[in-house]
Amino acid sequence: MTPKAKLRITPLFVISAMLVALWLFLASFPFLWTLWGSFKVQADFFSKADWRNALSGVNTIAQTGSAYTGTGYFGAWIQEEFWKPVTNSSIVIFFTVIISLTIGTLGGYALARSGRRYAFWILMAALVFRAMPHITLVSGYLLPFFEWNIWGLMPTTIIVLVAINQPFTLWMLHSFFLNIPKDMDESAMVDGCTRFQAFWHVIIPVMWPGVITTGLFSFLLAYNDFAVTSMLLSQENETMIPAIAGFLGTVQVEGNVMFAVAAVVSATVPLLFLVMFFQKQIVSGLTTGAVKG
Amino acid sequence: MPNRTFFWFILPAMTAMILLIALPIVSVLIQSVHIQHEQVLVTSESCDPFGCTQVTSIDTEATAKLRAEKPLGRFIGLDTYTDRAHLAIDEVSKAWSSSDSMGAFLKRVLNLPLYKALAFTITYTVFVTPLVILLGLAVAVGVNNLPKIIKGPTVFISLLPMIITPLVGSIILFWMVDGDGIIGAMLQRIFEDNSLSLKASPRLTWIMLIVYGVWHHLPFSFIVFYAGLQTVSEDTMEAAMIDGASSWQRMIHVVVPHLMPLVIFLLLIQLMDNFRVFEPIIGFSAEAHATSLSWIIFNALRESGSPLFSSAGATSMITIVGVVILLVPLLVHTYRGYNKKTN
Incomplete structure (x- = not known):
């Protein structure tokens, strides 16, 4: 089809363009609105009288003398010590991603090169495991973890997140390794490498695009998790998302809702940058399972 | 690959999955058929000048000891x-x-609590799944027709609702529909009802959660369809155009059949994902009117002081049975795909 034919203005084209515009508005507006509002005072962001107050910041000017205020951020990060859960989150996420990728790469490679029937059944089992709601698994962890005195510790949560991550990681990396020609590592083995040497010297140098894509999704799982981290971590090891949930209860009572708004925006911004820099990888990761079958 | 090599390569991943996914399911099953020990009662006779009476009291110490020794219960x-x-x-x-x-x-x-949760879970799944697929397809077709230069930013914005942490995303929307939030206040103005609150009525709460569900899941179906649209054969499209098919007819007779496998894939994935709905209920504080199976488990474990392991275990098993039922078509689908590839 020529580009000209594509751009012909038909009623259908107009309708679909309007639908896209509406979708883009719905997809972006909540983020822009909350980001903008996080620099206002509560009376503006939650303004019953007039929503335009949030834009102009009438009450913000009245209360602080400027149209923008960082009190929400100060309150969240310093007063409520939001930096602590953020630090904890960074530790948990970092180790979860590194360990997931290390053991997932080995497993995914083996599954892609095995060619036996049991490798397929392992993948099927992984599919079943992936479908398990995380909270059902958590209800199985609590009692043993209490008994062994490992509840509340960060390493425990990291290992749990790694395990929960494995089914997906194995599937992604397995389908990625299938796309690397077998000849590459097999010819290395003909030259006298062991399987592991072939993997180390031949596969590792070319696997990074697939590993980065998979790593992004491991990152998102660890970053977005609420069920596991909220149930398995003690108060001082709490991560970001459970901390935000906790904020909702406490700061709302004290009238510091803007603290929670600032915390929510702080937790959203890293994700915006992630999508900005890795858009291509995220899209390709989302479609591997579907389009290639 | 020889079995031995395969074994060493897969060992760490398998160990993690067996220890922390397979065994916990067994542990959940065991918990669900046990219950915490009852309080230990001691009967003592207390006598006073008017005679003796039997007094039954709770032996707190013995109870605590028994429960600590056998946390699983009986x-x-x-x-x-x-x-x-x-x-x-x-x-x-x-x-x-x-x-x-x-x-x-x-x-x-x-x-009844479980059926109430099941009713919401099923309603949510039944509405969100088809809406996500239909609207995702519509948006994908729309974006595909756009000039190339604005496609990139469009995809960027479209990804946001899905990438956002579910709990955070639902909190953001909740603040907007709250009585004092921008949408909530506007609705109050439109309907001239100052007490109108999306939280107050069960029906509005359900609608709110369903809208959130569509918002959150639409990007996935959009991206999958968008990728699928890139693989539509241009020859077929051109042939259809030469035969005089309008763009609508081309859509129905060429594009949609081409995307059918993706529709099935999305349907299976979405059914499973939506059945697990959990975070939005917390984010929207909607538990008064809408609960889900996952929320019931969470709530049982949250029971202050002593988590209700038995109850959480039973609900978990019921949830797992539900998930497995929804999973069977996907497994069959994958199995067939595998056999096609290998034969």
Whole structure:
């Protein structure tokens, strides 16, 4: 089809363009609105009288003398010590991603090169495991973890997140390794490498695009998790998302809702940058399972 | 690859999955057929000048000791499954025999916690899944027709609702629809009802959660369809155009059949994902009117002081059975795909 034919203005084209515009508005507006509002005072962001107050910041000017205020951020990060859960989150996420990728790469490679029937059944089992709601698994962890005195510790949560991550990681990396020609590592083995040497010297140098894509999704799982981290971590090891949930209860009572708004925006911004820099990888990761079958 | 090599390569991943996914499911099953020990009662005789009376009191120390020694409790079989908080066999059969119409029966059954949660979970799944697929396809077709230069930013914005942490995303929307938030206040103005609150009525709460669900899941179906659209054969499209097919006809007769496998894939994935709905209920503080199976488990574990392991276990098993039922078509689908590839 020529580009000209594509751009012909038909009623259908107009309708679909309007639908896209509406979708883009719905997809972006909540983020822009909350980001903008996080620099206002509560009376503006939650303004019953007039929503335009949030834009102009009438009450913000009245209360602080400027149209923008960082009190929400100060309150969240310093007063409520939001930096602590953020630090904890960074530790948990970092180790979860590194360990997931290390053991997932080995497993995914083996599954892609095995060619036996049991490798397929392992993948099927992984599919079943992936479908398990995380909270059902958590209800199985609590009692043993209490008994062994490992509840509340960060390493425990990291290992749990790694395990929960494995089914997906194995599937992604397995389908990625299938796309690397077998000849590459097999010819290395003909030259006298062991399987592991072939993997180390031949596969590792070319696997990074697939590993980065998979790593992004491991990152998102660890970053977005609420069920596991909220149930398995003690108060001082709490991560970001459970901390935000906790904020909702406490700061709302004290009238510091803007603290929670600032915390929510702080937790959203890293994700915006992630999508900005890795858009291509995220899209390709989302479609591997579907389009290639 | 020889079995030995395969074994060493897969060992760490398999160990993690067996220890922390397979065994916990077994642990959940065991928990669900046990219950915490009852309080230890001691009977003592207290005598006064007017005679002796038997006094029964709770031996707190012994109770605590027993519970600490055997945290799993005692075996009770399937009683937890059948009690009022779960499958409520007695209550359902009583409701069946005493209600004169189907409506009355349903009304009584849907007041039981598990069925209430099931009703919301199923409604949510049934509405969100098709809406996500239809709207995702529509948006994908729309974006595909756009000039190339704005496609990139469009995809960027479209990804946001899905990438956002579910809990954070639902909190953001909740603040907007809250009575003082921008959408909530606007609705109050439009309907001239200052007490209008999306939280107050069950129906509005459900609609709110369903809208959130569509918002959150639409990007996935959009991206999948968008990728699929890039693989539509241009020759077929051109041939259809030469034969005089309008763009709508081309859409229905060429594009949609081409995307059909993706529709099935999305349907299976979405059914499973939506069945697990959990975070939005927390984010929207919607538990008064809408609960889900996952939320019931969470709530049982949250029970202050002593988590209800038995109850959480039973609900978890019921959830797992539900998930497995929804999973069977996906497994069959994958199995067929694999056999096609290898044969």
